[in-house]
Amino acid sequence: MGPNYYLPFLLVSAAARKTKCRLPRVAQSAGRSVMDDWPLLNGLMALVVLVPLAYTVVFSDKLRKWRRRWYSEFVGELRVVWNAVLDEKKRTFLAPLAEAVSNDDQLRLKKSIRILEIGCGAGTNLRYYPDGASLVMVDCSSSFEERLLENVKKYPRLFLERIVYSCAQDMCEITDQSVDAVVSTNVLCCTNDERQVLAEILRVLAPGGKFYMIEPQPADKLSFTFALQWILTNSGIWPYLFDGFRLTRDYECSVREAGFSAVESTTFDLPRSAHFVFRIVSKQMCLVATK
Template identity: 30%
Template sequence: MLLVLLLQRCLQLLLLPIHALACLGLWDSFYKKVFPYVMAKVAPAYNQKVYSQKQELFSSLRRFAGPSGQLRLLEIGTGTGTNFQFYPAGCRLTCTDPNPNFRMFLLRNLSENQHLRLERLVVASGEDLHQVADGSMDVVVCTLVLCSVSSIRRVLEEVLRVLRQVCDPFWKYFGDGCCLSRETEEELEKTNFSELNLRHFHVPPCWIPTSPHIIGYAVK
C-alpha cells in the first residue's frame, strides 16, 4: 500500500508541468498539433494487430448501401484515416474530426486508397454534427472514439439522427416506389437551372418517415 501511494505521488509530481500548462490553456493547443504525428506512427502498427477483426467487421458494409446502390459512410473521429483500406470500393465518405491537424495525414491516406470518394471533410466533434443532414447516411463508423468524447449519449443521438430510415425498403414496396432517402434537393442542385429556390418544412406528425418536405421552384 505504501509503495502504491509513493508511486502515485511520483506520478503527480511528474505531471505537474502538464497540469500547469493545462491550467494556462496551453497544453491542448500544443498537443493537438503533436497528436496527429503520434497517431500517424502508432496507427499502422495497431491496425496490423486488429487487421482480421476489422476486415471481418467491415466486410458486411456493402449490404447497407442505399437504394441507389451507393454506400454513404460517415466516420466520426476519422483521425489519420486508418480505416480507409477496409471500406468497399465507391464508398462515399464524410469524415469528421475535432482536430484540424489530422487533415494532412488523412488526405495522404486517402491518396493511397483511391477506391474511395471523399465527399466532405468536416472539423466537428461527435456531439455536434449539425453539418450532416438528418437521415443522410447509410453507415456511421467510430473506432477508438467513444473513450474520448465528452458525452457518449450525445454522440449516439447524433448517430441516430444522421442514419437513413430503416423503413426505406418497406416504404418503397408499399408506397408505390417512394424512396424516403432519395436526395431530391441534391439532384436539383446538380441540374443547371438558372435559379433554384427551395425551403424545408415538416408535415405533422413530425415522427413519421414522410414528414420532411422541400418546397420551392426552379427556373430554366
C-alpha cells in the same frame, strides 16, 4: 490533476471542522492536546492542496505543450501497432458494408452507399470500405487533413464527398437521415457525453442504417485490471494523457439504451505483449447497431 485528487484532503478538513470527536491524547505539554492543534493541521492540509494546485497553474502552459508533443509522438507509434493488430478484425467486421443498400436513390442506382466516419484522423479505415463508397469524414481537428487527403488518393475507388470539422456531439452540418452507415473506432471513449454522440448518430442515419463501433470495454469488476482502470480514470491521469479517454465506461449499455432497433456485439482481447497499453485496455468490443 483531476478534481478527485483533492477530495480526500477536503473531506478530512471538513470532518475536522464539523465533528466533536476528540483524538487520543499523546504526550501533552502545558495541558495541550492534539485537538488544540486542529488549526495547524488544517493549515498543513490546505498547503497540501494549494501547492500542487499552484504548481499546476504556474506550469500549465508547459504541461500542455509537453502533453501535445508527447501525445502526438506516442499515439502515432501506438496507432501503428494498433492498426497492425486489428487489421484482420476490422476487415471482417466491416465486410458487410459491401452488401449494404443505400437509402439514397441516386447512390442506389450506382450501387454505392454513403458512409460517415467519426474521428477519421488520417484515414486508416479507408482500406476497409467498399468500392464506390461515398465518404463523409468527421473529425474535431484539421491537423490530419493533409495526411487524410494523401491517403484518399491511394484509394481512387472511393469518393470523398466532404470533410466536416466538428465534435461528435454536435454534427449539425450533417443532414438528418442522410447516411447509410456510421463507423467509429475508439471515439466514444474520448467524448464527454457518449449519449449525445449516439443521439447524433441516430439522427444522421437513414432508416435501416447501421452503426459500426469498436471500443475498449472495462475489465471484470473484481479484477486487478479494473481497479487499475478505475484509479487511472478517476485520478484524471489517463484522461489527461490520452485525450479524455475514460477506461471504465460501459459503451454497450449506452448503445442499447440509445434507441436502436437491434444491437449485436462481440468481445475480443488484444495481445498484451504487443504494447504495454494493451495490458490496461486489452478487452475490446465490436458492436453493430441498426436504426
